[in-house]
Amino acid sequence: MSQTATLKKISAQLNLSISTISRALKNHPDISENTKRKVKELAALMEYEPNTYAVNLRTNVSRIFGLIVPVISNLFYESFISAVEEDARKLGYSLMILQSGNDSITEIENLKLCKQTRVAGIFICISTHPAHPEIYQRYIEAGMPLIFFDNVPDIDSCNKVCPADEEAATIAAVTILKYNKKKILAIFGNDELSITRKRMAAFLKTFEKEAPKLTPLIKHADSSLQARQIVKEFFASKKADHIFCMSDEILIGVMQATYELGLKIPTDVSILTISNGFIPGLFNPSITYVETSGYKLGKLAIKRMADHLNGQTMSQVIIQPSILVEGASM
Amino acid sequence: MSQTATLKKISAQLNLSISTISRALKNHPDISENTKRKVKELAALMEYEPNTYAVNLRTNVSRIFGLIVPVISNLFYESFISAVEEDARKLGYSLMILQSGNDSITEIENLKLCKQTRVAGIFICISTHPAHPEIYQRYIEAGMPLIFFDNVPDIDSCNKVCPADEEAATIAAVTILKYNKKKILAIFGNDELSITRKRMAAFLKTFEKEAPKLTPLIKHADSSLQARQIVKEFFASKKADHIFCMSDEILIGVMQATYELGLKIPTDVSILTISNGFIPGLFNPSITYVETSGYKLGKLAIKRMADHLNGQTMSQVIIQPSILVEGASM
DNA sequence: AATGTTTCCGCAAATGTTTGCGGAAATGTT
DNA sequence: AACATTTCCGCAAACATTTGCGGAAACATT
Numbered sequence: 001m002s003q004t005a006t007l008k009k010i011s012a013q014l015n016l017s018i019s020t021i022s023r024a025l026k027n028h029p030d031i032s033e034n035t036k037r038k039v040k041e042l043a044a045l046m047e048y049e050p051n052t053y054a055v056n057l058r059t060n061v062s063r064i065f066g067l068i069v070p071v072i073s074n075l076f077y078e079s080f081i082s083a084v085e086e087d088a089r090k091l092g093y094s095l096m097i098l099q100s101g102n103d104s105i106t107e108i109e110n111l112k113l114c115k116q117t118r119v120a121g122i123f124i125c126i127s128t129h130p131a132h133p134e135i136y137q138r139y140i141e142a143g144m145p146l147i148f149f150d151n152v153p154d155i156d157s158c159n160k161v162c163p164a165d166e167e168a169a170t171i172a173a174v175t176i177l178k179y180n181k182k183k184i185l186a187i188f189g190n191d192e193l194s195i196t197r198k199r200m201a202a203f204l205k206t207f208e209k210e211a212p213k214l215t216p217l218i219k220h221a222d223s224s225l226q227a228r229q230i231v232k233e234f235f236a237s238k239k240a241d242h243i244f245c246m247s248d249e250i251l252i253g254v255m256q257a258t259y260e261l262g263l264k265i266p267t268d269v270s271i272l273t274i275s276n277g278f279i280p281g282l283f284n285p286s287i288t289y290v291e292t293s294g295y296k297l298g299k300l301a302i303k304r305m306a307d308h309l310n311g312q313t314m315s316q317v318i319i320q321p322s323i324l325v326e327g328a329s330m
Numbered sequence: 331m332s333q334t335a336t337l338k339k340i341s342a343q344l345n346l347s348i349s350t351i352s353r354a355l356k357n358h359p360d361i362s363e364n365t366k367r368k369v370k371e372l373a374a375l376m377e378y379e380p381n382t383y384a385v386n387l388r389t390n391v392s393r394i395f396g397l398i399v400p401v402i403s404n405l406f407y408e409s410f411i412s413a414v415e416e417d418a419r420k421l422g423y424s425l426m427i428l429q430s431g432n433d434s435i436t437e438i439e440n441l442k443l444c445k446q447t448r449v450a451g452i453f454i455c456i457s458t459h460p461a462h463p464e465i466y467q468r469y470i471e472a473g474m475p476l477i478f479f480d481n482v483p484d485i486d487s488c489n490k491v492c493p494a495d496e497e498a499a500t501i502a503a504v505t506i507l508k509y510n511k512k513k514i515l516a517i518f519g520n521d522e523l524s525i526t527r528k529r530m531a532a533f534l535k536t537f538e539k540e541a542p543k544l545t546p547l548i549k550h551a552d553s554s555l556q557a558r559q560i561v562k563e564f565f566a567s568k569k570a571d572h573i574f575c576m577s578d579e580i581l582i583g584v585m586q587a588t589y590e591l592g593l594k595i596p597t598d599v600s601i602l603t604i605s606n607g608f609i610p611g612l613f614n615p616s617i618t619y620v621e622t623s624g625y626k627l628g629k630l631a632i633k634r635m636a637d638h639l640n641g642q643t644m645s646q647v648i649i650q651p652s653i654l655v656e657g658a659s660m
Numbered sequence: 661a662a663t664g665t666t667t668c669c670g671c672a673a674a675t676g677t678t679t680g681c682g683g684a685a686a687t688g689t690t
Numbered sequence: 691a692a693c694a695t696t697t698c699c700g701c702a703a704a705c706a707t708t709t710g711c712g713g714a715a716a717c718a719t720t
Binding site: 054 | 705
């Protein structure tokens with residue numbers, strides 16, 4: 001890079017000490033208005049910008065948040081990141097974004113990188129199989145502001161910001177029952193994800209409570225393709241009057257299957273999903289969904305981070321409530 | 331944060347000087363194998379990690395790339411970012427991601443932030459209306475490795491990595507003609523985007539050349555909603571046997587309109603779009619598209635950056651070729 | 661025994677900024 | 691005139707690291 005202005009260079013020009021320049025630029029009361037003016041003028045002229053590294057070295061804090069997600073290319077994370085970035089910038093922070101690829105080792109490397117970078121705080125959606133869950137604890141105990149979101153560890157005293165997974169699944173179940181559906185195929189994601197387990201438990205619990213005689217058929221799919229095959233295989237021999245999808249990914253596979261099977265929605269089969277809202281609107285008829293907004297969750301997360309940085313360091317679990325958004329698929 | 335190990339603390343423990351510790355840890359030949367071993371052992375024990383800020387202050391380079399996009403929540407940028415992050419990590423770099431919100435002022439602020447952070451390089455997709463295009467030049471002249479992608483400025487001597495916008499539009503036009511379409515509605519994005527202009531010019535040029543008597547009807551839409559309205563208004567009075575969509579955003583609106591109008595695809599109207607590939611696959615029938623891959627573009631961009639950092643600083647324009655992916659919408 | 665070479669390590673400066681402390685000059689108070 | 695207070699500013703240390711230079715010891719060469 002080119003010649004960069006420093007406090008030293010400014011001080012040399014004005015015959016003032018470095019400390020005076022530093023203080024003048026930050027409106028320290030010790031400095032007279034007159035010299036403040038002169039310093040600021042020259043600083044502007046020379047396009048002075050404080051050297052972030054020197055500042056961080058001195059103060060030992062940076063204005064960067066670390067954000068770790070399994071993948072960026074995901075509608076949910078993407079909107080989450082977008083929300084966090086927006087507000088982080090307003091607070092004068094920027095974002096260092098890392099992908100773990102849902103791999104525990106990479107995740108740990110990323111955490112280490114955050115530590116090395118002396119980030120001001122970390123947002124993390126943990127991987128499916130954390131090899132060393134105790135590591136999170138270490139970061140917390142070390143005083144690192146750490147906000148877990150979406151997929152969170154089973155640690156009690158930590159900050160978590162989650163979609164209302166149980167509530168969303170409950171709303172879904174209640175809605176399905178309200179429409180008087182009887183033969184229900186429910187497709188969930190990877191069984192090992194905490195999010196899957198939570199949603200499934202709440203879903204089944206609601207059925208047990210509200211309609212004990214009704215037992216939805218549960219299937220698991222790791223991908224759109226699997227979901228598609230599950231539906232096709234199922235309908236080859238049996239029928240269902242409703243398909244519940246745990247996520248966009250599953251919905252996409254299910255919709256492709258209904259195309260291929262020639263099923264009319266909602267007359268042949270009704271559909272309900274849990275989603276951010278974007279994908280359900282692409283289909284015709286548009287799919288009714290229980291909203292879990294990555295964007296709103298992001299807003300909550302950055303808010304929690306800001307509060308934490310302002311001294312409210314006690315751990316807290318925040319749940320982003322879910323609402324039903326009616327499409328035409330029920 | 332907790333007690334952090336520093337060179338000084340290690341040196342105190344071992345009764346060696348700081349410089350010896352520093353050299354031992356980086357295998358400097360001046361240091362004997364014996365002390366190297368001792369130093370490394372203690373460093374590992376104390377979980378020593380070099381202070382990034384001190385290192386950067388001394389060396390004046392960081393291992394961070396800045397990446398500026400209009401928005402993160404966009405399938406194209408998202409996959410671009412994903413690709414860049416993957417390879418950046420392999421090279422030992424991380425990513426600072428900034429959104430400009432397609433606002434020139436915010437974009438300049440973000441550039442400034444990159445400069446302040448002393449990033450090793452910048453990837454930028456510029457906003458629609460750069461208020462001060464000369465600023466880019468300033469960064470380039472200052473020696474900042476700068477890679478423009480997707481929407482790029484009209485500067486000659488700079489590094490650009492672009493989808494083959496012209497080629498993509500040409501392929502689209504050729505395909506439409508191949509299917510013998512006669513009444514063509516072509517919907518493009520915002521007229522002021524360089525990407526729109528490039529695609530439109532190539533599209534029209536191909537028609538002029540290959541089928542001079544055929545003139546597609548051109549419309550512009552800034553959003554899915556607008557595209558939807560355009561189609562509905564158009565079909566209220568006229569007919570078309572093909573709709574060309576410049577982007578996913580437009581495709582989405584068009585598809586909603588076809589649902590509402592009850593148009594069968596491809597019998598009533600055929601559809602072709604330019605896309606990353608994700609969205610076209612969601613519809614039934616799946617939409618034929620000309621691929622412009624954000625992921626592949628990202629790989630190209632980071633490659634160019636790596637080369638630049640390795641001394642190949644002369645400017646270069648790289649085009650990511652386009653291919654036709656056949657769906658069932660033609 | 662004197663000189664040259666190698667091996668191994670430390671001194672100190674430098675990077676740019678922040679900040680506690682102290683101090684000179686100017687002003688105000690008896 | 692003597693003292694106290696205020697105003698304004700500089701000194702120097704500190705943050706953690708890197709690196710040119712030099713130097714002491716050990717060894718090898720005449």
